[in-house]
Amino acid sequence: MxxxxxxxxxxxxxxxxxxxxxxxxxxxxxxxxxxxxxxxxxxxxxxxxxxxxxxxxxxxxxxxxxxxxxxxxxxxxxxxxxxxxxxxxxxxxAQSSVELNQVVISASRDAQMRSETPVAISSLSAQQIEEAKATSTDQLLNKTPGVYMVDLGNEQHSMAIRQPLSYKSLFLYLEDGVPVRTTGVFNHNALIEMNMASFKNIEVIRGPASSLYGSEAIGGAVNFITLNPTSTLLAKASVQANNLGYKRGDLMFSDTYGKVGVVASTNYATRVDGYRDHSDYEKFALTLKATVELSEKALWSNSMTYVNYRSDAAGSLDSASFYGQEYSSFQTFTDRDVEALRYKSALDYYWDRGSKSSATFFYRSNSVKQNPSYRIKDDYSPWANPGGDENLAHSEVNDNSFNSYGLILQHKEVLNFWNSSMTTGASLDYSPSSYLANYISVHKTDAGVYDGFTPSDSVLTNYETDLINYAGYAQLELNPVAKLHVTAAVRFDRFTYVYDNHLPSNAYSGAPDETNHFNAFTPKVGLNYSISQRSGMYANFSQGFVPPQVSELYRGVKVPTLDPAVFTNYEVGGWFALLNNKASIDVAVYQLNGKDEIINVQQPSGDYANENAGETVHRGVEYGFNYKPISDLYIRLSGTNAQHEFKDYVESGVDFSNNEMATAPSWIANGEITYRPSFVRGLRVGIEWQHMDEYYTDAANTSTYEGFDIFHVRIGYEFKGFETWLNIMNVGDKIYATNVTKSAWGTNYQPGDPRTFNVGLAYKFQK
Missing domain, CATH: 2.60.40.1120 (Carboxypeptidase-like, regulatory domain)
Incomplete structure (x- = not known):
């Protein structure tokens, strides 16, 4: 005892x-x-x-x-x-400046390790976005391997990802995984509808991503991931201005109250009396988000983004004005007015063993009103109308609007064999849209300036189109042996366009009422092999598609018979840690073949009509290199070397087969060195280099633009919640063009900004 x-x-x-x-x-x-x-x-x-x-x-x-x-x-x-x-x-x-892409979201609509993702994907971190102090989104995206976003002024833009500098509907823009615009009404300027103050990080999938996201994700898909609520109080305010008439103010507030987190971010930007005539603009953007932790396994998130934007549209310059630095405008009245509202409500439920279900409802309201410079056509033409009035031109004012009601359902189930999982989903997007255009007569001076217009009640275009897209997709991921990850995915899309024309058959847009259907089946197969925790290789085969745009079908007197254009991608790549994990490199080699591209083809009668007739091939290598030799110094280089060719392409009666595509530079690169001296805490100094090679400016390959090299310097200093910065963009004051094209009317230059001094001050308060 x-x-x-x-x-x-x-x-x-x-x-x-x-x-x-x-x-x-x-x-x-x-x-x-x-x-x-x-x-x-x-x-x-x-x-x-x-x-x-x-x-x-x-x-x-x-x-x-x-x-x-x-x-x-x-x-x-x-x-x-x-x-x-x-x-x-x-x-x-703190995020690693070398290992920037270890966890990604966009490749499967859910957080996933890069080692399990057989696609070329890269990410801009919150720190990179914060330190860039960008005044337009191209200043961010151009840091990304394989990406060049063309600055067209006042946040207007076009894009190049595995494509030439393009205005085509070959790129998909998303906000937190939901497309910013609906299929069929692509706008190459869609990113003016984003709130730059709301960006947390940006992920870019290069190559087709249609097996997950559907149409238009051909050259790439760009996912803007917005700020989530902070765990404690955080508030920020900033102001900035430059010597080209630009001013901007930003506000952000975030906090969590028990189980509810909120974040609000807003900015207002304006430009007045810039270096170009007729180049003023104004933009207000607001994003609100609230998250509710319903339980340990359920999270409900609601977000809203509103953007109101108005800009003069100065148009491009001819060669004499561009090289002579005569930055006047040939237009004095053209403009663009955009109002966009997006709302999303998402419910995520996390089951046992990592399985997850989500339901996302979204609503979009969008209106783009324009008096566009690119619609102005002279009455006089030496080859088409030699007897025309040299002081008269024709154009239009238009309003293209749509509303969207959509639902995305997705479930990921962890399976009991080979460390595998299955993701299935379905989506529905119903988007009634309308297009209204009225004729205007434009007065042209003897000096070639379009100085005014006379409105009229003559309606050129007036129609409504109900756009309906429903889809189902599935993705299976397997680990059959150690270090090998297999991904197989497929998606089916069904599109219905219900066209209702309000004009008679003899009108400029007099196509009869019609209902068109389009189907698309897009697969993807990929392999990942993990060499180590920080190094691996992948290969993939994927397809993407683009259905006809509404304007390609119904802007005329008859509806052409068109099918979706199909793009097939073959790709291998890898990511590797080097020099004792002080450096990393990400490489992708690809070939992208386009078939049944929609082009304007001359008919036997001499008329022209849209047809599925084009074939193109795009080959290239994309690379990103990050190196931190010492704690104070960070070096980054990204770029793409590519070749873009017409394989079988006859447009408007001219055969361009086997020619290089226009505006397709063979080398685009961006490099950056940032120094943060440990002996001056809070100081950073960086220099960035942007390079573009020579390229043909026309599809006939008869003229070229020499390309450019420009440099930017960024200096910032943080002290006790305050931050001040000076960005000197185009520090060498280089005369360069962001885009150059040649047509029968001459060569058009989109000028890049001269040397710009941007200064700013910010204050951050946190509990």
């Missing part, structure tokens, strides 16, 4: 001593830059196999021996080791 009592007392003593030596540690892990909670962070007791991960709100609890250290790690972030204390509260993790 005494032995039993002694043994019991000994056990109790040991238990008490162990309990005394343990402490309950809890806290929240957040991103150092954005202060957002990070779910799924690993917290491990040093020297033991015991640990935990953070929940949906970045919180954790763990029993830790007193005075013991813990390791906090997450892919893409610097690992942090520190002594655990009972009042742990909030810990910040």
């Amino acid at each position: 005494k032995r039993i009592i002694k043994a019991t007392l000994a056990i109790l003593c040991v238990s008490v001593s162990v309990s005394i030596a343990q402490q309950n540690v809890s806290g929240i892990i957040v991103d150092k830059q954005t202060k957002e909670p990070i779910p799924g962070v690993n917290i491990v007791i040093k020297g033991e196999a015991k640990g935990t991960i953070t929940d949906l709100m970045g919180a954790f609890q763990l029993q830790v021996p007193i005075d013991q250290e813990i390791s906090i790690s997450y892919l893409g972030y610097e690992t942090l080791q520190m002594k655990a204390t009972a009042d742990f509260d909030q810990v910040e993790l």
Whole structure:
């Protein structure tokens, strides 16, 4: 009996001593830059196999021996080791400047390791976005491998991803995984409808992504991921201005109240009396988001973005004006007026074993009103109308609007074999749209300036189109053997265009009422092989498609018979850690074949009509290199070397087969060196280089533009919540054009901005 009592007392003593030596540690892990909670962070007791991960709100609890250290790690972030204390509260993790793409969202609509993603994908981090102090989105995206976004002034733009500098509907723009615009009404200027103050990070998928996102994701899909609520109070305000008449102010507020988190971000920008005549603009943008933690497994998120934008449309310059630096405008009245509203409500439920279900409802309201310079056509033409009035031109004012009502359902199920999972989804997008255009007569001076117009009640175009797209998709991911990851995906889309014309058959747009259907079946197969945790290789085969645009079908007197254009992509690539993880490189080699592209083909009668007749081939290599030789210095280089050719292409009666495509430079590159001296805390100095090679300016390959090299310098300093910066863009004051095209009327130059001094001041308050 005494032995039993002694043994019991000994056990109790040991238990008490162990309990005394343990402490309950809890806290929240957040991103150092954005202060957002990070779910799924690993917290491990040093020297033991015991640990935990953070929940949906970045919180954790763990029993830790007193005075013991813990390791906090997450892919893409610097690992942090520190002594655990009972009042742990909030810990910040800094993103790694070398390993920028370790976790991505856009490749499967859900957080996923880069090593399991057989596509070329890259990401701009919150730190890169914050330090760029960009005044237009191209200043961000052009840092990305394989991407060149063309600056057309006042945030207007076109794009080049595995394509020439293009205005075509070959790129898909998303906000938090939902397309910004509906299929069939593509706008190459769609990114003026984004709120730059709301960007947390930007992910770019290069190559077709139609197996997941549907149409238009051909050259690439760009996903703008917006700010989430912070775990504690954070407020920021900033103002900036430059010597070209640009001014902008930004505000951001974020906090969490119990289970509810909120974030609001807004900015107002204006340009008055810039270096070009007729180039003023004004933009207001607001994004609101609220998240509710319904339970440990359920998260409900609601967000809204509103953008109101108006800009003069100065048009391009001829060669004499461009090289003579005569930055006047041939138009004095052309403009663009955009109003866009987007709302999204998403419910995510996390099941056991990593399975997840989500339901997303979205609504869009969009109106683009224009008096466009590109619609102005002279009455006089030496070859078409030699007897025309040289002081008269013809144009239109128009309004293209749509509303969208959509639903996306998705479920990911973790399976019981080969560490596999299956993702299935369905989507519905119903978007009634309308187009109204009225004729205007334009007066042209003897000096060639379009100085005024006379409105009329003559209606050129007046129709409505109900656009209906429903789709289903599935993606299977397998790990049949160690280090090998297999992905197979397929999507089916069904489109219905219900066209209702309000004009008679003899009108400019007099096509009869009609209902058109389009089907598309898009597969993807990919392999990933992990060499190590930070290095791997992949290969993929994928297809993408583009249905006809509404304007390609109904802007005429009859409806052509058109099918979706199809693009097939073959690709291999890899990502590798180098020099003891101080450097990383990401490489992709691809061939993209386009077939049944819609072009304007001359008929036997001499008339022209849209047909599926074009074939193109695009080959290239894309690369991104990041290097941090010492803690103070960061070096980045990204670029693409590519060849874009017409394979079988006869447009408007002219055969361009085997020619190089116009506006298709063979080399585009962007490099950057950033220095953060440790002896001056808060200071950063960076220099950026943008290169574009020579390219043909016409499809006939008769003329070229020499390309350019420009440099930007960025200097910033942070001190006790304050930040000030100076960006000197085009520091060498280079005369260059962001886009040059040649037509029968001559060569048109879109001028790049001269040397620009942009200064700013910001203040950040955080609890």
